[in-house]
Amino acid sequence: MTEKYDIFLSPPHMGGEELKYIHEAFESNYIAPHGSMIDAFERDMAELTGFPHAVAVSSGTAAMHLVMYILGVRPGDEVFSSSLTFIGSISPVLFLGGVPVFIDSDSTTWNMDLNLLSKEMEYCARKNRLPKVVVSTDIYGQCNSIYDLLQICNRYEVPLVIDAAESLGAEYKNIDGRSDRDGLRALIYSFNGNKIITTSGGGMIVSDDGLLVEYARKLASQAREPFPHYEHIEVGYNCRMSNILAAIGRGQLQVLPERVAQKKKIYNYYFQALHEIPGIDFMPEGPFGISNKWLTVILITPDLFGADREQVRNALEAERIESRPVWKPMHMQPIFTNDSSSLKKTYRARTVGGKISEDLFNRGLCLPSGTALTEDDLDRIIHVIGKQRKNG
Numbered sequence: 001m002t003e004k005y006d007i008f009l010s011p012p013h014m015g016g017e018e019l020k021y022i023h024e025a026f027e028s029n030y031i032a033p034h035g036s037m038i039d040a041f042e043r044d045m046a047e048l049t050g051f052p053h054a055v056a057v058s059s060g061t062a063a064m065h066l067v068m069y070i071l072g073v074r075p076g077d078e079v080f081s082s083s084l085t086f087i088g089s090i091s092p093v094l095f096l097g098g099v100p101v102f103i104d105s106d107s108t109t110w111n112m113d114l115n116l117l118s119k120e121m122e123y124c125a126r127k128n129r130l131p132k133v134v135v136s137t138d139i140y141g142q143c144n145s146i147y148d149l150l151q152i153c154n155r156y157e158v159p160l161v162i163d164a165a166e167s168l169g170a171e172y173k174n175i176d177g178r179s180d181r182d183g184l185r186a187l188i189y190s191f192n193g194n195k196i197i198t199t200s201g202g203g204m205i206v207s208d209d210g211l212l213v214e215y216a217r218k219l220a221s222q223a224r225e226p227f228p229h230y231e232h233i234e235v236g237y238n239c240r241m242s243n244i245l246a247a248i249g250r251g252q253l254q255v256l257p258e259r260v261a262q263k264k265k266i267y268n269y270y271f272q273a274l275h276e277i278p279g280i281d282f283m284p285e286g287p288f289g290i291s292n293k294w295l296t297v298i299l300i301t302p303d304l305f306g307a308d309r310e311q312v313r314n315a316l317e318a319e320r321i322e323s324r325p326v327w328k329p330m331h332m333q334p335i336f337t338n339d340s341s342s343l344k345k346t347y348r349a350r351t352v353g354g355k356i357s358e359d360l361f362n363r364g365l366c367l368p369s370g371t372a373l374t375e376d377d378l379d380r381i382i383h384v385i386g387k388q389r390k391n392g
């Protein structure tokens, strides 16, 4: 099969030790959804993230599904979510019959706007219909302010979950030096092929709450009761990570610091080459964290630059270079707006604000950010972008 691109957006990048761990898993004959690789991968992730409990599952979406179920999301319950996110962040709410409430982005971080969140919580509290959970996505590797999120969520006793699928390796600095995280019930991660490290597919839940993680572990294994025979008093899922994929994850975790450093280098390379060009702006970084720069993302203002986001994307595509528009906000998706004749089913949702994420979608372009990119590759990409500018 011939590849469509010479340069992909964010392809997998193996570190070298993955095969060693896979061989170990083969030698132990644990070609199964349990085994020593899973145990070690969970331990390593707990240590890295600073949360004492972790469970590995088959995807980030499965991780979110389990957490939403455990936190009690049931038909008709509202869940506040970032509108600027990937569908896997929110589809678990739909699986459970819940109703998403999409909160717009803050233009200074692109993450969930905390003022809008605060106002909507206050409004819902007055109406006596608080959401079951708040899920904030760390967009493109940039953390939201957990401290501020908790100030709001704890005031109304609504649990907070962080969708950290894109932000493994990012740093969160608590500006007030407070480390209290009561109310933060879980973080979910993804090890999908495009993420900063990958197991080809996979996910993880980490939490301070050992009971939550143990319950997730049970639900992910068909909710089997601890009997010698198969006994079921509730229905679960079948979404544990396999021991083989956990072996890949262990090898990948070893190179995470290198991958983060390389992502930052790539960002800086693009920044140096492009930031002075009128009509190009880079995704901003909040004061409370250091992004892992999973993807370098730019905003293109056509009047100043001389071409719009799609023209630049198409020019890159013509040169066999993959780039992608910023996530299309959830509140614009046909499944919620009911504006496509090919829809199989529509879903109820509410939206709070929306203009900021709409603008980010219209002008935003994710540039190739694979950690194996060479300077020649980057120069090639920069050259194509530069040619699109006014008088370029």
Ligand SMILES: Cc1ncc(COP(=O)(O)O)c(C=O)c1O
Residues within 6 Å of the ligand: 058, 059, 060, 061, 062, 085, 086, 087, 088, 089, 137, 163, 165, 166, 189, 190, 191, 192, 201, 202, 203
């Ligand atoms: C923000 C976000 N949430 C959730 C997911 C879902 O993860 P997965 O693809 O592993 O199901 C992803 C990525 O794929 C993501 O980027």
